[in-house]
Amino acid sequence: MIAPTKGIAPQRALLTVGAQISIVLTEPMTVSQVWVAFKAWRIRHANDALIPFSWFVLALDLLYSLGTVHYEDGLLYRKGTS
Structure with a gap:
């Protein structure tokens, strides 16, 4: 779930999603x-794996937990950046 596994594609792993969130969070x-x-970033970069909002929130939780x-x-x- 956090890292890619047999059941979680690299595009959907929480670390990947969290990194992509960090990229767009420039301000x-x-x-x-x-x-x-x-x-929008995922569409521009051809990441076709659908990410539901709940998975996005889990990635935000991970980023928050990591500080x-x-x-x-x-x-x-x-x-x-504050």
């Missing part, structure tokens, strides 16, 4: 803005 954004930017993002006043920040 403070709402969760909705990150979701839209993330989906790479924080949430304040309704905005998500990548650490070091």
Whole structure:
């Protein structure tokens, strides 16, 4: 689930999704803005595996647990960009 396995394709692994979220989180954004930017990024880069919102939230949880993002006043920040 976190890393690719036989049952989880590399495009869907939470570490992959989290890395892609980090790429689009270049400035403070709402969760909705990150979701839209993330989906657009995946389309532009031919990532055809569908990612439901719940999986996106799990990737955000992983990033938060790793200390790479924080949430304040309704905005998500990548650490070091606030």
